[in-house]
Amino acid sequence: MIIIDWLIVAAVLVVILFGGFYAAKKNSDDKEGFFLAGRNMPWWLLGLSMVATTFAADTPNLVTGLVRQYGIAGNWLWWSFLITGLLTTFIYAKLWRRLGVVTDVEFYEVRYSGKIAKLLRGFRAIYLGVFFNVMIMASVTLAAIKIGTVLLGVDAIVVVVIAGLFAVVFSTVGGFLAVLLTDALLFFLAMAGAMIAAYFAVNHPQVGGLQALVSAPELSEKWHFLPDFSDPNQYVPLLLIPLVLQWWSVWYPGSEPGGGGYIAQRMLAAKNERHAVAASAFFNLCHYAVRPWPWILVAMASLLVFPDLESLRVAFPHVPEHLVQQDLAYSAMLSFLPAGILGLVVASIVAAYISTISTSLNWGASYVVNDFYLRFVNPEANSHRQVLIGRISSVLLMIAAGIIALFLESAMQAFQILLSIGAGTGLLFMMRWFWLRINAYSELAAMIASFVITMILQFGPFEALLDWQKLLLTVAFSTAIWVLVTLLTPACEPQCLASFQTKINSKKPEIQHGLMMTLLSLLFIYGVLFTTGYLLMGLYTMAALIMVVAVALPGFIMFFKRT
Structure with a gap:
């Protein structure tokens, strides 16, 4: 990084901050303005925001790690979530918009009845808005750490402090409207950066261009879209488990069965049902069909330049040992970019980081304020107080994420942790809209069972089990437990169920x-x-x-x- 690179990065940061302060003037000083931008957003802005948010600084690292380890077929671990995304688009997006809640966690006191529904809402707000959300942000911050150590030679703690401080300032000043407005710019910037990085990676002297990359004999097995069907150690974890089990059973951020999280937040902010559906459809098209190939090309090229972990260690001796994993290769390939171009690509990654972190901060704070503080601590809090608590929550969430990021090693590690903890709950999240026998006890049982079983399999005497086997066991036991609890506990009050059905107005055709x-x-x-x-x-x-x-x-x- 020379002065021209730093100037480009600085210019992008100034534009982002300007967007935040501009949005602050446009925001209404209430929670719907701060967390949902007044529920009047068009589909194209919401769709771009969904894509920009899931772009994330850690996503190229994750894809690079998958391709280097398993080839292109390794991407089925996340390509399978397209099924989930499209069901959300064409079935659940309309239902969420009709519900008219501020957060998806507010759903619990609309769908369920009694004190247990209130308890579940508060528990889920902290479980998702704090625990899960901090893990998401920690994974993204880990990517920033790797880029900072490789390209800038900056200590991990310094990266965490600077990146976190900027994201917090942006998010707390402008609220959700700032996130949406800047996401539109950040998407195009991040996409351009990814394509430029791919161009220079493919044309690296040790790669020799696209044709040479495709025909390289050492990469011949990596180019297959499907795993080797003669080897169950390939096709079972890479294709069979994702397509048969994972997509419907696992709650994963951005790909929640039945919709949820920051995807639901954007659907709730849409002008109407049509805009909610169109936003989700646009997101899925871009996320799965448009974005992956630049990252895949960089990953394939990296195998010719840095064929193994040892070559990465030799090239970057200043990088801490625990950070030298397969996903580091993406950052390593960026080190070959020429002056000016490097600044643009780094700016695009910074943009992706800010987009994801600001979304997570706003989303997590919305849970803390709307579904915990306002519901259990201070129900009489005025609008100004609610926004203030949201800003304080954002700061605390960022601090927690930064601390955890310092202990993670790879994007794949964080991906597996999130998959495991969310396993077994997905089917419930889809069925609760239609199977009215499901109640609040069902959801509590699913979440607790999934977490406890995951902890037992991860830290108990089960080291011989593979990751996919642990996932299968977690899904099987968690699903059995919540279905049994559903059948053994009383159904919700008929009046509550009738009100819920009237709101969503779902018809069989x-x-x-x-x-x-x-x-x-x-x-x-x-x-x-x-x-x-x-x-x-x-x-x-x-x-x-x-x-x-x-x-x-x-x-x-x-x-x-x-x-």
Whole structure:
């Protein structure tokens, strides 16, 4: 980094801060203004914000680690969540918007009855808004640490303090409107940075261009979209478990079964149902079909430049030993960027970091204020007091995330932790809208069982079990426990259930249409994803065939249905 690089980064930070202060003037001084931007946001702004938020500084690191370890097929660990995302788009987005709550946790006192519903709302607010949220931010901050140590030679603690301070100032000043407005800019900046990084990685002297990268014999097994079906150690954890089990059973940030978290926050902020659906659809298209390939290309190129961990250690001896994992290769490849270009790419990563952290801070603070403080501590708090508590919560959440980030080692480690703790709850989150026998005890049982079983399998005498086997056991036992609790405990009060059904106004034909649209969109988005990959590999016939199927088949089905 030379002066031109620093000037570019500084310019981006100034623009981001300007957006925050501009939004602060536009915000109404109440919780709906601070946390939902007045519920009047258009689909394109919300969609861009969803994509920018999930861009995250740690996502390129995660993809790099997966590709280096398992090849392109390793991405099914997160590609499978497209099924979850599309169900949210075509079924649950409308239901969330009709509910009219401030946070998705407020759902609990609309859907369930009695004191247990109140208890569940408070518990879930802290469980998600604090515990889960801090883990998400810690994972993202870990990526900032790796970039800072590799490119800048800065100590991890310094990175945590500076990055966290900037994100907190931005988030607490501008609120949710600031997040949305700057996310639109940050998306394009982050996408441009990823593509530029891919271009220079592919054209590195040790890589020799795209054709040389694709034809490199040492990478031949890495280019397959599907794992080796002759080896159960490949296809079971990489494809079978994600597509058969993981997508519906695991609560994972940004891919929650039934919708939730900061995705639900954006749907709740939409002008109406149509804007909520369109925002979610746009997000899924960009997230799964548009963004992955620049990261994948950098990861593949890194295998030729840094073929193993030892080569990374030799190249970056100043990086702490515990941080030298497969995901460090993404940051390592950025070190070859020329002056000016390096500043632009680093600025794009800074933008991605701020986008994700500011969203998590605003989202987590909304839980603390709306579903804990206002509900249990000070129900009479005025709007000014609520916003103040939200800002204080943001600061404390960032401090906790920074501390935990210093103890993490890789993006994959954080990914596995979040997957494990959320395992077994996903089916409940989808079924609770329609199976009215589910109650607040069901949800408490699911969360507690998932957490306890995960801890037992992770830290008990089960070292011989593989990660996917632990996930399978957690899902099986957690699901069995919450279903049993559902059947043994009383149902919610009929009056509460009737009110809930009236609000969501869900009809059987609407659900059937949503399922069909999910299937067709699944074909289309996966088709675009694989078509892009085959084009990059120079396999034009296969690319054309996949694209025709992905576009023509859904089109034919829709035409047949209308006639």
